Amino acid sequence: MTEIADALSFFIEADRLKAVERRNRLADGSRRENTAEHSWHLGIAAMVLAPFATEPVHLETAVCMALVHDIVEIDAGDTFAYDDAPASVAAKRAREESAADRLFGLLPTKTGGWMRRLWEEYEAGETPEARFVMAIDRLAPMLLNLAEGCTTWREHGITADRAEARNRPHIEGPLPEAWAHAAALLAQYQAT
Amino acid sequence: MTEIADALSFFIEADRLKAVERRNRLADGSRRENTAEHSWHLGIAAMVLAPFATEPVHLETAVCMALVHDIVEIDAGDTFAYDDAPASVAAKRAREESAADRLFGLLPTKTGGWMRRLWEEYEAGETPEARFVMAIDRLAPMLLNLAEGCTTWREHGITADRAEARNRPHIEGPLPEAWAHAAALLAQYQAT
Numbered sequence: 001m002t003e004i005a006d007a008l009s010f011f012i013e014a015d016r017l018k019a020v021e022r023r024n025r026l027a028d029g030s031r032r033e034n035t036a037e038h039s040w041h042l043g044i045a046a047m048v049l050a051p052f053a054t055e056p057v058h059l060e061t062a063v064c065m066a067l068v069h070d071i072v073e074i075d076a077g078d079t080f081a082y083d084d085a086p087a088s089v090a091a092k093r094a095r096e097e098s099a100a101d102r103l104f105g106l107l108p109t110k111t112g113g114w115m116r117r118l119w120e121e122y123e124a125g126e127t128p129e130a131r132f133v134m135a136i137d138r139l140a141p142m143l144l145n146l147a148e149g150c151t152t153w154r155e156h157g158i159t160a161d162r163a164e165a166r167n168r169p170h171i172e173g174p175l176p177e178a179w180a181h182a183a184a185l186l187a188q189y190q191a192t
Numbered sequence: 193m194t195e196i197a198d199a200l201s202f203f204i205e206a207d208r209l210k211a212v213e214r215r216n217r218l219a220d221g222s223r224r225e226n227t228a229e230h231s232w233h234l235g236i237a238a239m240v241l242a243p244f245a246t247e248p249v250h251l252e253t254a255v256c257m258a259l260v261h262d263i264v265e266i267d268a269g270d271t272f273a274y275d276d277a278p279a280s281v282a283a284k285r286a287r288e289e290s291a292a293d294r295l296f297g298l299l300p301t302k303t304g305g306w307m308r309r310l311w312e313e314y315e316a317g318e319t320p321e322a323r324f325v326m327a328i329d330r331l332a333p334m335l336l337n338l339a340e341g342c343t344t345w346r347e348h349g350i351t352a353d354r355a356e357a358r359n360r361p362h363i364e365g366p367l368p369e370a371w372a373h374a375a376a377l378l379a380q381y382q383a384t
Contacts (some may be wrong), residue, residue, distance in 0.1 A: 001242075001370075003243075003371060004244055004369040004370055004372075004373055005243060007240045007243075007244065007370075008335065008370065008373055010240055011233070011236065011237055011240060011241075011332075011335065012336075012339055013337060014233065014236050015218055015219040015220075015233065015336065015339075016219075016220075017229075017232075018225070018229045018233075019218070019220075019222070026207055026210055026211070026344050027204050027207040027208075028208075028211075030211070034229065035208070036228075036229040036232045036233065037210045037226065037228040037229040037232060037307075038211075039232050040209075040228045040229060040231050040232035040235070040259060041203070041206065041207065041210075041228065043232070043235055043255070043256075043259045044203065044206050044259055044260070044263075045203055046258055047260075047303070048202055048203060048299060048306065048307075049199060049203075051195075051199075051300070051303060052195075052196055052199065059252055059256075060251055060252035060255070063252070063255050063256060063259070064235075064239055064251075064255060067232060067235045067236055067239065067255070068236075068239075069323055071236075071298070078320045096289075107240060108243070111239070111240050111243060115239065115240075120259040127194055140203075142203075143200065143203065143204060144207065147204055147207075173365070177194075178196055178199075180196075180202065181196055181197060186216050189365065
């Protein structure tokens with residue numbers, strides 16, 4: 001195939017991310033979110049929250065990373081953020097590596113390599129952009145869940161303490177003001 | 193409100209773009225696309241198609257523009273690309289200006305101004321990035337529609353000639369190889 005055919009075949013394959021259902025619901029509670037629209041929402045979050053980041057972030061890197069950070073879910077599926085058993089984490093990692101091989105392998109070499117490196121940078125979590133995108137990736141479902149009355153947490157028996165333990169370490173450092181805002185909302189969940 | 197509260201209130205408001213339904217379907221034909229996931233897909237398209245652009249594009253600008261280009265649809269709704277009656281176009285413009293005032297007005301001044309300028313740059317279509325994003329905004333639903341058997345075109349009586357007339361002027365200049373690919377698929381629709 002030509003390079004343009006490869007790029008467009010990746011574009012069509014990427015469409016399947018719209019069918020991957022996440023656990024959390026939209027802010028109005030009407031339905032569960034899919035991973036494609038979640039990834040868009042993270043791109044928007046990166047744009048509006050970059051001015052609040054503790055470490056300066058390169059916006060192009062952060063936004064592009066947000067758009068690709070979950071694309072491996074096309075093959076690997078979504079894993080609930082609170083499913084942190086070691087066997088689950090290891091199995092997820094293996095599924096996602098295979099998915100990355102296949103999906104980024106569809107693209108022209110240069111673009112595929114760049115996108116894979118962005119995904120790996122995100123997974124490694126060792127750059128300001130990766131820490132920032134990971135923070136908004138935790139913050140976004142937390143805020144949506146709090147907006148719609150915490151259905152997902154109630155369904156899965158997630159207490160406010162557990163939500164804090166799972167999210168605070170990722171959010172507070174990169175985005176302290178955003179964490180303070182989310183924590184104030186979380187305190188209301190605890191109280192009811 | 194504080195600036196972080198403003199930024200996060202915009203983030204929650206933006207969630208409503210996931211409920212705006214477009215005319216075209218996903219590539220597998222299973223359901224109509226919503227504008228949030230469409231905007232994600234354009235961000236991905238910008239990333240993979242930038243190497244094929246006739247005019248060099250600044251990727252950060254193009255990707256961020258793709259993410260915000262339809263956000264006014266939260267208030268203004270989606271307008272079918274083939275609804276080009278002058279009264280419809282004028283009414284759409286007025287609805288979208290009001291939507292931009294309200295939505296970008298939710299944000300801290302600096303971020304809101306930047307996002308509004310990105311949206312206005314897209315609408316004006318006078319920069320390489322705006323022409324590029326407009327090209328992928330036409331290309332994306334065309335490719336999805338062709339992938340799923342052209343249901344939307346059949347429903348609305350859109351002939352191959354009309355699809356070409358509506359899309360070619362926007363796509364061929366900025367992305368000639370992508371247009372050639374789409375045109376070859378379009379020729380098959382014409383033949384059946």
